[in-house]
Amino acid sequence: MNIKVRNPATLATIVELPAAAPADVVAAVARARAAQQLWQGTSFTERARILYRLRDLLLDEGEKLGDILTAETGRPRAEVYGNELFYLCDAIGTWAKKAETYLSPQTIKPHFALVKAKKVTTVYAPRGVIGIISPWNFPLTMTLGEAIPALMAGNAVVIKPSELTPLSAQFGAEIALRAGLPENLLQVVVGRGETGEALIDQADMIAFTGSVETGKRVIRRAAERLIPVSLELGGKDPMIVLKDADLDRAAGACVWGALMNSGQICTSIERVYVEAPVYQLFVDKIVAKVRALRQGASADEVDLGTMTSETQLKLVETQVADAIALGAKVLIGGRRNPALLGYYFEPTVLVDVDHSMSVMTEETFGPIIPIMKADDANHALRLANDSRFGLGASIFARDKVVVEHLTAELQSGAVCVNDSLVNFIIPDAPMGGRKDSGFGYRHGAEGIRKFCHQKTIVTDRFGLKEEFPWYPATQKKAQQARHLLNLLCHSGWRHKLRAFMGLIRS
Ligand code: NAD
Numbered sequence: 001m002n003i004k005v006r007n008p009a010t011l012a013t014i015v016e017l018p019a020a021a022p023a024d025v026v027a028a029v030a031r032a033r034a035a036q037q038l039w040q041g042t043s044f045t046e047r048a049r050i051l052y053r054l055r056d057l058l059l060d061e062g063e064k065l066g067d068i069l070t071a072e073t074g075r076p077r078a079e080v081y082g083n084e085l086f087y088l089c090d091a092i093g094t095w096a097k098k099a100e101t102y103l104s105p106q107t108i109k110p111h112f113a114l115v116k117a118k119k120v121t122t123v124y125a126p127r128g129v130i131g132i133i134s135p136w137n138f139p140l141t142m143t144l145g146e147a148i149p150a151l152m153a154g155n156a157v158v159i160k161p162s163e164l165t166p167l168s169a170q171f172g173a174e175i176a177l178r179a180g181l182p183e184n185l186l187q188v189v190v191g192r193g194e195t196g197e198a199l200i201d202q203a204d205m206i207a208f209t210g211s212v213e214t215g216k217r218v219i220r221r222a223a224e225r226l227i228p229v230s231l232e233l234g235g236k237d238p239m240i241v242l243k244d245a246d247l248d249r250a251a252g253a254c255v256w257g258a259l260m261n262s263g264q265i266c267t268s269i270e271r272v273y274v275e276a277p278v279y280q281l282f283v284d285k286i287v288a289k290v291r292a293l294r295q296g297a298s299a300d301e302v303d304l305g306t307m308t309s310e311t312q313l314k315l316v317e318t319q320v321a322d323a324i325a326l327g328a329k330v331l332i333g334g335r336r337n338p339a340l341l342g343y344y345f346e347p348t349v350l351v352d353v354d355h356s357m358s359v360m361t362e363e364t365f366g367p368i369i370p371i372m373k374a375d376d377a378n379h380a381l382r383l384a385n386d387s388r389f390g391l392g393a394s395i396f397a398r399d400k401v402v403v404e405h406l407t408a409e410l411q412s413g414a415v416c417v418n419d420s421l422v423n424f425i426i427p428d429a430p431m432g433g434r435k436d437s438g439f440g441y442r443h444g445a446e447g448i449r450k451f452c453h454q455k456t457i458v459t460d461r462f463g464l465k466e467e468f469p470w471y472p473a474t475q476k477k478a479q480q481a482r483h484l485l486n487l488l489c490h491s492g493w494r495h496k497l498r499a500f501m502g503l504i505r506s
Contacts, residue, residue, distance in 0.1 A: 003163050003190055008074035008306040009297050009342040017166065020189040025198035028158050031184040032129045036156035039185055040126050044103075047152050048096035054179035055092045058085065061175060065140070065168070070298035072139060072165040074306030074342055075261060077298050083261070084140045084168075087425055091145050094427040095448065099152035102445045103452065113488055114468075119459040124452035126154035127228075131203030133196045133218065134169070135210045136162035136308050137264040137365075142209050143169035144176070147186060149448040150207070159188045160199050164309055166190040197221060205451065208232070209266075211363075212436045230440025230450055233433060234363040235266045235391030238384035239420065240406060241274040241282055242377055245396035249418065251285035254369065257394065257420030259293070259347050262307050263367040266437075267392040267414075267421055271353075271360050272371045273380040279373045283351060286369060287331050290347050295337055306342040307366060313343045316366030323350055323357040323370070333367070355386060363389065377402050385411045390435035394420045413437065480506050 005014045020028070039047075058065065062085060069080045108120040130150040134142035139161060147157040161169040166188065173188045189195055193214070200206055200221045208218045209232040222229045239257070241250045258269040274282045296302040307313045313336070320334055333348030350370040353360050359370050374380035377397070384393060394416040395406050407415045413433040414423040424431060430444035441447050468477070483506065486499035 003166065003192070005072055005164070005167060007071050007342075008308050008310075009340075009344075011342055014071055014167070017190050019163075019191040020195045020198075022194070022198035022201070025158070025189050025191075025195060026202055028184075028187050028189050029129050029131075029199070029202040032156035032158050032187055035182050035184040036126070036128055036154075039151075039156060039182060040154040042154070044100040044152070047154075048099070050176075050180045051092050051096045051148065051152070054176050054181070055089050057175045057179050058088060058172075061171075065171060068167045068171055069139060070305070072167050073136070073261075073308045075298055075308075076302050076305045078301075079261060079305075084138060087138075087141050088145055088148075090425065091427045092148055095149045095152045098428070099149070099448055102448050103153060108456075114484075115458075117461055119461055120456065121459075122454055122456045124153070124449060124454055127451055127453055128155060128204035129202070130155045130157050130451055131199040131206045132157060132159045133199065133206060133208045133210065134159065134161050136164040137261060137266070139165035139168035140172055143188075144172040146207050146209070146442065149442075150451045151181070151186065153448050153451040155204075155451055156185045157187070158199060158203060159186070160191060160196045161188060163190070163192045193217075200227075201225070203227065205229070207440075207442075207450075212438075215438055228450070230432075230442070231438035232266065232440070232442060233391075233436060233438035234365075234389060235268070235433065235437050236270045236361065236363050236387050236389040237267055237392040237394070237412070238387070238410075239269045239272045239394045240374075240377070240380040240384060240396065241272065241278065242380070242395075242397035242399070242402065243275040243277045244398040245278070246398070246418070247278060247282055247285060247396075250396035251282060251289055253394070253396070253418075253420040254286060255289045255293075258369045259290075259304060259367045260421065262304055262345065264308060264312065264365050265421065265424075267424055268365070269369070269394065269420055270364050272369060273374040273383050274371060275377065275380065276373050276375060279371075283331070283349070283371055286371065287349055290332050290349055290369070293347050295344055295346065296340065304344075304347055304367060306340075306344050308343070310343055312365055313345055316345055316364060316368060319357075319359040319362070319364055319366075320348065320350070320368065323353055323359040326354075326357050328353045328357060328359070328370070355383070361387065377406060381406055381409055385409070387411075388436045389433070391433040391437040392416065392421075392423065411435065476506060 003017045066080045103124040105123045143159045206229045212233045215231045215233045293303040295304040329352045331349040333346035337344035347367045353370040390411045392414045393410045393412040427443045430441040432441040483499040483502040
């Protein structure tokens with residue numbers, strides 16, 4: 001069945017695309033495999049040169065990219081440049097500069113005395129064809145952004161973008177070809193879940209970003225072929241605001257961190273815990289800021305656009321209705337925007353919420369700020385950790401000791417202190433989750449090494465005719481091995497001495 005790509009602001013169909021059948025995916029991966037054979041022989045400098053050209057072309061084509069991205073997501077244009085393009089350009093620069101350092105052979109000094117004489121190195125080699133399966137919330141960042149380190153590591157890439165937003169990835173791949181990337185090295189297969197499954201059946205590794213439920217299906221299928229996967233899944237990021245915090249900064253960071261891209265970010269602030277003495281003041285500041293926000297079509301000067309999918313909009317409506325039914329109060333928003341046609345949900349502030357409500361426990365992925373009062377820092381911490389997710393978190397406080405305690409105890413892959421969301425845009429720093437938020441990292445050394453086989457090479461230096469553990473296995477050797485182990489590993493000096501004497505005698 002064809003894929004209809006719709007504009008969530010106008011609800012008009014932008015284009016209808018054929019979905020790639022399993023046979024199309026088989027062919028795409030075969031082409032990618034052939035292209036990768038040559039690509040793995042190129043130097044980091046050559047790869048970087050092409051990526052820098054790609055970056056220039058992305059900037060030259062900024063207007064067209066903006067049109068495509070805003071049309072398929074319903075986001076404000078400012079977000080496209082300020083987030084997606086900004087991120088991608090910086091990520092290209094980072095990987096182009098740092099890939100060689102991250103992937104250079106490493107010398108290892110063995111700890112154990114008996115193998116100290118060996119030369120030990122570990123090297124990184126590309127895995128082959130990387131399958132990238134991505135969500136719709138950042139159609140360029142989650143596709144091309146993940147492909148860049150895989151390509152820099154010498155792999156070919158086949159992207160299966162979300163069926164809701166395939167156009168940005170398609171355009172990105174087209175530009176990459178114009179920038180000089182070899183044909184078939186970076187391909188896009190458009191389709192739904194079945195296309196993703198076909199990719200899992202063919203690729204050498206899957207980098208998956210999406211929901212927890214799909215992530216579990218992906219890893220189950222990948223297990224059949226024993227191929228590695230990285231899983232960047234959902235989040236329910238808490239924000240803690242303590243009584244000594246700079247409340248103006250906290251409120252600004254909260255509103256932006258919760259509502260950017262209409263809250264459709266894995267690391268959006270999804271629940272806020274505020275220490276009792278500053279609770280009311282903080283809530284008032286948030287409501288004032290949210291009231292000033294402008295929502296509308298992406299071509300206008302607006303702060304918030306639409307949500308990207310109707311399914312997601314309905315999920316947000318359900319969570320808000322469920323919270324209200326259980327006693328939550330809407331201070332602002334709380335409904336679809338009645339003045340606008342598309343999937344617009346008004347930015348919403350909820351209070352009187354608790355953990356019996358899905359809006360505080362399940363991922364919302366919408367423009368909602370639920371705020372709960374906490375007795376003190378430890379109460380806020382307990383509430384923050386009371387979640388099946390563990391992606392990001394943020395803390396607003398001044399007391400360094402308390403901040404240190406909270407950062408250590410928060411069960412999340414990242415903590416932003418007196419800030420929000422910002423860790424994602426630092427490609428040098430590892431980003432990943434724990435609990436149901438998945439495993440594996442994007443960014444940092446791990447973010448590129450995951451796309452490589454690691455091979456350890458041990459080279460003998462002395463060329464002896466015989467080594468101690470080799471055959472024949474004699475009683476005498478067994479005795480000597482025992483003495484040697486005692487000498488090297490036992491902590492009692494009497495044992496060491498006895499072992500030493502035993503070795504001399506043997
Ligand atoms: P989703 O799980 O519905 O879909 C993700 C991708 O998986 C899509 O391309 C989809 O077509 C594909 N897919 C569906 N079924 C499949 C199957 N059986 N086999 C293989 N592929 C299959 O997620 P979504 O709704 O597109 O995205 C939203 C989710 O993504 C949220 O939970 C969000 O938190 C998460 N996300 C996480 C991060 C992160 O870095 N942790 C970043 C962005 C988004």
